[in-house]
Amino acid sequence: MGIRTGDQYIEALKSRKPEVWLNGKLVESIFDEPYFQQPILEIARLYDMQHDPAYQEDLTVICEETGERMAASFLPPRSYEDIMKRSKAFEVVARQTYGLMGRTPDFLNTVVTSLAQNSWFLSKYNKDWAANIESYYRHLRDNDLFLTHAIVNPQNDRSKTSHEQSDKFTHLGAVEERPEGLVVRGAKMLATLAALTDEVIIYSFPGFAPGDERYALAFAIPIDTKGLKIICREPVQDGTRSTFDHPLASRYEEMDALLIFEDVVVPWDKVFLYNNVEAANLLYPMTGIAEQPAHQSSVRGYIKLAFAVEVACKVADSIGVDQYLNVQRDLGELVQSVEVIRALLRTAEREYTMTERGEARLNPDALETIRGMMPEMYPRAVEVMQTIGAGGLLMMPTEADFLNPELRPSIDRHYGGREGVDAELRMKIFKLAWDLCGEAFGMRALQYERYYTGDPIRKRAIFYNKFKKQHNFDLVNSILAKENCLKEPQTN
Numbered sequence: 001m002g003i004r005t006g007d008q009y010i011e012a013l014k015s016r017k018p019e020v021w022l023n024g025k026l027v028e029s030i031f032d033e034p035y036f037q038q039p040i041l042e043i044a045r046l047y048d049m050q051h052d053p054a055y056q057e058d059l060t061v062i063c064e065e066t067g068e069r070m071a072a073s074f075l076p077p078r079s080y081e082d083i084m085k086r087s088k089a090f091e092v093v094a095r096q097t098y099g100l101m102g103r104t105p106d107f108l109n110t111v112v113t114s115l116a117q118n119s120w121f122l123s124k125y126n127k128d129w130a131a132n133i134e135s136y137y138r139h140l141r142d143n144d145l146f147l148t149h150a151i152v153n154p155q156n157d158r159s160k161t162s163h164e165q166s167d168k169f170t171h172l173g174a175v176e177e178r179p180e181g182l183v184v185r186g187a188k189m190l191a192t193l194a195a196l197t198d199e200v201i202i203y204s205f206p207g208f209a210p211g212d213e214r215y216a217l218a219f220a221i222p223i224d225t226k227g228l229k230i231i232c233r234e235p236v237q238d239g240t241r242s243t244f245d246h247p248l249a250s251r252y253e254e255m256d257a258l259l260i261f262e263d264v265v266v267p268w269d270k271v272f273l274y275n276n277v278e279a280a281n282l283l284y285p286m287t288g289i290a291e292q293p294a295h296q297s298s299v300r301g302y303i304k305l306a307f308a309v310e311v312a313c314k315v316a317d318s319i320g321v322d323q324y325l326n327v328q329r330d331l332g333e334l335v336q337s338v339e340v341i342r343a344l345l346r347t348a349e350r351e352y353t354m355t356e357r358g359e360a361r362l363n364p365d366a367l368e369t370i371r372g373m374m375p376e377m378y379p380r381a382v383e384v385m386q387t388i389g390a391g392g393l394l395m396m397p398t399e400a401d402f403l404n405p406e407l408r409p410s411i412d413r414h415y416g417g418r419e420g421v422d423a424e425l426r427m428k429i430f431k432l433a434w435d436l437c438g439e440a441f442g443m444r445a446l447q448y449e450r451y452y453t454g455d456p457i458r459k460r461a462i463f464y465n466k467f468k469k470q471h472n473f474d475l476v477n478s479i480l481a482k483e484n485c486l487k488e489p490q491t492n
């Protein structure tokens, strides 16, 4: 089939009935659920853009194997040109959602592409696993499917490994092998957009200990597979909030969910790894599964930070406070943070290396520095927005007030900004800012930047430990090796 249209995505959505729980109720029809409607349309628009002549060249490439168009995120990177082709596509997608939807289809396309491109690693353990991921990649690419993923165990008792939890199946693990497939039971988090996707892929961050064999798993299944329960978090919007009052929350809600597998049968040809702690722990370091998605998330994060910084600047300008030195200092800092991320991104792309098997892999240190800095830079942008907007963020009336002819003269008189900024523009800017820095939507967007790539504290510690192991401290060693040139003690 090649690239899908938005309608094809929606038709597929309508044809399924996954077990999705929202606000204590089983969702009857995903498409008709008001909470999901706008985000579905946002995703559909991304599929439509692949067919739009204005975007097609940026978003798609011709597949070498099929001769059909495919999303550029399925292109296995083998050169700098491939890297930049993908980078451009990630950016076009990110700009459509202002970087606020992190798990658009391109994200998991890169995960599956990197696994398939590095199937040699899986074949060291089991030839079937390698063949399975390769054919899954083709299935995903050729049907242009939308995936979610869940790679983290729920926070039950973090001081214990999976096999030490009080219930053997608190965490997702294998129950038994049957001729038709592997039976799995337990929970995994935090599947963003799960209800709106076609399929789910499961794998894990490293960290398995001996005894965790049953939890060392990787597989994919359709989202409506029998026994898969999807429990959504509390929504941040209800599908009826005005786009004037909540320009972002009303459009870009990415519903997160816990996945509970109740004796789900995974067909053997969809199992990519099983019962092997060593393979599960090496999956990240040995495949491009960290770098390829991190490329997408770095581009998207760059756009999101740039957007938040623009909003902060507009808030300051609209009320004339950016003439003050302290405000200029803070905004200057934010603009520089965007430049830092942009520079790191370009460094990661330019300083790619070729793996022995021909994958062009981005500089991992530059990528990891983005992943280390964003959890500080994005919350800082939000904080600056809060302090510059100050009390004004809390006094904005609603669209209903604005549209009421009795109130309108007062609104026009008292809600305007500096000269040239009328009440409507000022309200629009401040409502954008409030969605980012005050609303539950904005707090979720902030929490996403902190944690989407794992715990930033431990990730930074790992980064330092790797640095210490690999770095030879030439500079310091050279001065330590200089001859001792202490002056002789003076004698009288």
Ligand SMILES: Cc1cc2c(cc1C)N(C[C@H](O)[C@H](O)[C@H](O)COP(=O)(O)OP(=O)(O)OC[C@H]1O[C@@H](n3cnc4c(N)ncnc43)[C@H](O)[C@@H]1O)c1[nH]c(=O)[nH]c(=O)c1N2
Residues within 6 Å of the ligand: 103, 149, 150, 151, 152, 153, 154, 155, 158, 189, 190, 191, 192, 193, 256, 444, 447, 448, 451, 452, 453, 454, 455, 457, 458
């Ligand atoms: C909005 C949003 C959206 C998503 C996701 C997160 C968020 C916030 N993620 C989940 C993400 O992968 C996950 O949140 C991070 O890996 C962090 O893990 P925990 O949240 O379990 O924190 P975790 O429980 O690991 O940490 C909690 C706190 O305890 C500390 N801590 C825990 N264990 C420790 C240890 N061993 N040593 C030292 N300190 C320790 C941490 O430093 C932290 O402060 C996700 N995932 C996914 O698979 N698919 C998805 O789509 C998404 N989407």
Ligand SMILES: O=C(O)Cc1ccc(O)cc1
Residues within 6 Å of the ligand: 151, 289, 290, 291, 293, 294, 297, 371, 452, 453, 454
């Ligand atoms: O390690 C990365 O940054 C890539 C990645 C991040 C989060 C995730 O859920 C999957 C891959």
